Amino acid sequence: MSSDLRTSSDARPAGAADTPVVAAPAPKGRRPPVSEDSRLAIEIRSLVERGEMEEARERFGGLVAVHQRRASRIAYQYLRDAAEADEAVQDAFVKVFAHIASYREAWPFEVWFTRILINGCLDRRKARARRDRWFVSSIDATPADEARASAAIAAPGANPEARLLARERRSRLAAAIERLSGRQRDVFMLCHYGDCTPREVSAITGLNESTVRVHLFRAARKLRGFLGGTP
Amino acid sequence: MIVRAPHLRDDRLFDYYLAERAGDIVDPPAAEHLGDCAACGARYAELVRTMDAVRAEADAETDEIFTPERLRAQQQQIARRLEHVGRAARVISFPGRLVSRHMSGSTARGVTQWVYAAAAAGLVIGVGLGSFYNTEWRSAHRARQVATGPETILAPSTAVATRGTGPAVEASDEAFLSDLEVALERPHTSELQPFDALTPHVRESR
Numbered sequence: 431m432s433s434d435l436r437t438s439s440d441a442r443p444a445g446a447a448d449t450p451v452v453a454a455p456a457p458k459g460r461r462p463p464v465s466e467d468s469r470l471a472i473e474i475r476s477l478v479e480r481g482e483m484e485e486a487r488e489r490f491g492g493l494v495a496v497h498q499r500r501a502s503r504i505a506y507q508y509l510r511d512a513a514e515a516d517e518a519v520q521d522a523f524v525k526v527f528a529h530i531a532s533y534r535e536a537w538p539f540e541v542w543f544t545r546i547l548i549n550g551c552l553d554r555r556k557a558r559a560r561r562d563r564w565f566v567s568s569i570d571a572t573p574a575d576e577a578r579a580s581a582a583i584a585a586p587g588a589n590p591e592a593r594l595l596a597r598e599r600r601s602r603l604a605a606a607i608e609r610l611s612g613r614q615r616d617v618f619m620l621c622h623y624g625d626c627t628p629r630e631v632s633a634i635t636g637l638n639e640s641t642v643r644v645h646l647f648r649a650a651r652k653l654r655g656f657l658g659g660t661p
Numbered sequence: 662m663i664v665r666a667p668h669l670r671d672d673r674l675f676d677y678y679l680a681e682r683a684g685d686i687v688d689p690p691a692a693e694h695l696g697d698c699a700a701c702g703a704r705y706a707e708l709v710r711t712m713d714a715v716r717a718e719a720d721a722e723t724d725e726i727f728t729p730e731r732l733r734a735q736q737q738q739i740a741r742r743l744e745h746v747g748r749a750a751r752v753i754s755f756p757g758r759l760v761s762r763h764m765s766g767s768t769a770r771g772v773t774q775w776v777y778a779a780a781a782a783g784l785v786i787g788v789g790l791g792s793f794y795n796t797e798w799r800s801a802h803r804a805r806q807v808a809t810g811p812e813t814i815l816a817p818s819t820a821v822a823t824r825g826t827g828p829a830v831e832a833s834d835e836a837f838l839s840d841l842e843v844a845l846e847r848p849h850t851s852e853l854q855p856f857d858a859l860t861p862h863v864r865e866s867r
Contacts, residue, residue, distance in 0.1 A: 503723040647675045
């Protein structure tokens, strides 16, 4: 498996920025009910193992359709760049298909996929930080994003003032999320943007469920403080 | 005496929010307290409003960027990339002719020996021809010198010696040196030349 699925566990500092997401060990004894997408993933795995690649690709299209929008939302919130988020989502799906043989039904497919996606996003963030040390910063919106935002503001029928205000609100929110520590940001994004429950976040990150709740609560409290609410 | 339950702490309120959002079983005492206490109810409503607003902003932003067309294009792109997964990479043979010829070890050794021999022969021939032409050129040069005679060879020195004689030559030398001096004194930059023309010079005042 690629380095994205880092399986060694607790060697990372809690709250360290952009630390890779490491899976928690699979639960022993009790097995969660298999979800629809997990069942589909298992079918695709069997097809790949039998060498029926065409059929596997076709079935995989169904998985892409189910998870694509959510994946794009998570990737965009991590990367704040539409093109890069697009690439990250594509890479995650391709990686999942290429390594489908190593998928185990101990965890839902969604958890496995999200872990791969987030590791890809974190790698991209790291690469961008490295690039920014030597080249012009790309943290700000790219020209394409700027053009898209301008086009959206100038779109007929749209209220330009409302759109501008929305854009300002979003950039404030993004800046506030950026100010969270790495672990808090991961947990918050997975829970609020990735629709994960604390238990699923625990499975994705390898953190204890109660630790996830604490991170989540602290992240929310900080965010409310940053955004001018009651800290 | 009725003892009023203390207000809910923020973390408990947040847990309540998470449980409610996930559709899990909520904490019954917390639910009861929220029903009774207006202050905690207001705090909870504010928390829910903030978190919902955060989520709604993210949803709206993602919908604006990842339109259905863009998602369709992304799907197609993923499908195209998946076409290459599990297929062996195409290797381009280089250089094709040499590979197809399939030379045996002894043949290859023979070819290498011939290459070395050709290179050595080329070097020897090159050095021989070079030395031959050098000798030829020297003898031809010497013959030319003999044909023109010693006065031709001495002509430049004679010219130098005779140049300083006579007042006409002296005047032209003077003019040449003066021109040279002027050229050196003037600025070389064309933009500065008008300023130079306006400025009085020492040579003009003499």
